[in-house]
Amino acid sequence: MSAFSRFIAATSSTFPRQCLTGGVLFATGDTIAQQLVEKRRSHDFPRTLRLALYGGCVFSPLASLWFGKVLERVQFASKPANIAAKVALDQGLASPAFIALFFGTTTLMNGGTPQEAKKKIQDNWWPTLKTAWGLWIPVQTLNMALVPPMQRLLFVNVVSIAWNTFLSIKSGAQQPSEQTELTQIRLD
Secondary structure, X not given: OOHHHHHHHHOOOHHHHHHHHHHHHHHHHXXXXXXXXXXXXXXXXHHHHHHHHHHHHHHHHHHHHHHHHHHXXXXXXXXXXXXXXXXXXXXXXXXXXXXXXXXXXXXXXXXOOHXXXXXXXXXXXXXXXXXXXXXXXXXXXXXXXXXXXXXXXXHHXXXXXHHHHXXXXXXXXXXXXXXXXXXXXXXX
8 A cells, every 4th residue: 555545544534634635735826826926936935834734724624614514504495596505605704704814814824913914904805805706606606516515625625726826926925014115225
């Protein structure tokens, strides 16, 4: 039996696999952001590790509960009404909360203060949420309509590679205080 097969067997619970998958996919999104979009010469490994930890230890456990426990309790007699309700709840409640959580948590993980985390949320929440709705409303409609409940987080995580790349770029953008300091240095 290969090491990978033993690892999968050792983590036979769906929850650890979902968390591991989330961590790997957040790290993948950050790597794509740094290497293909930002075209960094030197990879920022601490940034990738922070996003992997966020994906595996913060996002995936909460998303697993959201998809597996909360949304599955929504049941209507009509399949279209069921799908519409789940997508509306997901995009009306979870998405706004997850976006705020992402910017707040990653700012704090990067050594920022609570005030800097609040500012990052204020500056990025609404534009990011509008972008999220453009991607995730159609994706979640397909997800709720076609994907079995136990596979929904995996489906979201796979689609999330592109989304995580976008979030990594947004999260890695300079804070306004950093931009001011750079401007002051250039002016001096």
